[in-house]
Amino acid sequence: MKILVTGGLGMIGAHTARALADLGREVVVTGHRRTEVPSFLDGRVTVETLDVTDRDAFLALGARHDIGDIVHLAGTIPGEDPVGFFRTDTAGLLNALDAARAWGVRRFAVASSVGVYIGRSEIPWHEELALPTADLPHLIIAFKKAVEPLTTHSLAGSGVQPVVLRIGTIxxxxxxxxxxxxxxxxxxxxxxxxxxxxxxxxxxxxxxxYAPDAGRAISLLMTTETLRHNTYNVSSxxxxxxxxxxxxxxxxxxxxxxxxxxxxxxLDITRLVEDTxxxxxxxxxxxxxxxxxxxxxxxx
CATH class of the missing domain: 3.90.25 (UDP-galactose 4-epimerase; domain 1)
Known part of the structure; x- marks a missing residue:
């Protein structure tokens, strides 16, 4: 079984793919606007050119690869149109969730952000903290905060374990x-x-x-036999x-x-350390x- 890493030619995706390959896993990475393969991935992964907003093209990956897990890291940088940004990244997320359910994968990991904790005064930030209503400084953080319930509710009852990655400053x-x-x-x-x-x-x-550490943390969350939680901080x-x-x-x-x-x-990573x-x-x-x-x- 292969692990699919969307956005696998971006920084976090590429280091996640490398760490998975280091563990002996077969990895498929997708790229869209970025097509250059980092030297540390050359010849070690299968690269698919994919616009994740194209549902049919996304689901067609399942006919070419036996995919058992998905790490969804693909995303865009907002431009002048916030609605367009939200539409694009939400479409990509929903297509990835459709694929996870259709293929019956074991785990679906998705990128959230350290920014979801903004508004909490406790330090360090840990996963048990309730996420507050707060003014958020960037559209990406707003989207990542919405990603969490969209993912967990979409996979409820499907047999697919959601793994929300609250990723720090990488x-x-x-x-x-x-x-x-x-x-x-x-x-x-x-x-x-x-x-x-x-x-x-x-x-x-x-x-x-540092990115190689973040990639290794995500790879362990995908390959560890049992995870006791659905949400993990990913940082140092x-x-x-x-x-x-x-x-x-x-x-x-x-x-x-x-x-x-x-x-x-x-970010407190006690949960990550204890489970992986x-x-x-x-x-x-x-x-x-x-x-x-x-x-x-x-x-x-």
């Missing part, structure tokens, strides 16, 4: 070097161009996880500070915090060293 090989969602890739890219990056405040930080399980990144790059950081005293939230045995392999220094080595030969 960075690493294949990320957009100028990502607007996390300052570290832009910071490192400036260094690689020989520029002085805009200084970061040393004590700012919060949740952070420890807070970081920008001082750690500056130190790894031998740069200076501004003292203190930009917004004054306080504490930045991060996951442990991060990268601290900040090791992640920076690995990423610099990757960028020496790759544009992103």
């Amino acid at each position: 960075w690493g090989p294949v990320i957009d070097p100028e990502s607007p969602f996390f300052p570290i890739p832009r910071y490192i890219s400036a260094v690689l161009r020989g520029e002085e990056p805009k200084p970061l405040y040393a004590d700012d930080g919060g949740d952070c996880c 399980g420890r807070p970081f500070t920008f001082r750690e990144f500056a130190d790894a790059l031998r740069l200076d950081a501004l003292p203190g915090r930009q917004g004054g005293p306080g504490e930045d939230p991060y 045995g996951f442990a991060p392999a990268f601290d900040v220094a090791a992640a920076v060293a690995d990423y610099l080595a990757w960028r020496a030969e790759n544009a992103r």
Whole structure:
């Protein structure tokens, strides 16, 4: 049986596919607008070009591959039309759920976000917290918050186990070097161009996880025999500070915090660790060293 990873040529999808291949699983990845296969996946996975909003094309994958599990990570970046964004990503999700039910897969994992906890003051954020009604800073977070009940209700009674992935702040090989969602890739890219990056405040930080670790966590959630829960935080399980990144790059950081005293939230991964045995392999220094080595030969 194969594992399907939609959006498998994006950052999190590619590292998930690599981790699954490392575990000896047969992996099918889909790509649409992005078609370049990262070198670490070359020859190790089957690549299908697929617009996940095309229901017939999505379901046709089941005639070509014996798919036993689905990791749905495909998504888009919002443009000027919020309704168009929601329509596109909802259609992709519903088609993936249709496929999960039609093929009778064992597990269906779907990307949610650390952002669903916005509004909770408890730190760290853990899965037992009720999700509050709150003003959300981005359309993607709003969609991810809706993904959770759409997925669990769609699979109720189907025999397919939903696995909601509340994914933290992930960075690493294949990320957009100028990502607007996390300052570290832009910071490192400036260094690689020989520029002085805009200084970061040393004590700012919060949740952070290197992409190979995140991919391995998701792979374990797909391959562990028994999962006791349907929702898991996916991250490193420890807070970081920008001082750690500056130190790894031998740069200076501004003292203190930009917004004054306080504490930045991060994800508790106790549930992930207890059910899968996951442990991060990268601290900040090791992640920076690995990423610099990757960028020496790759544009992103």
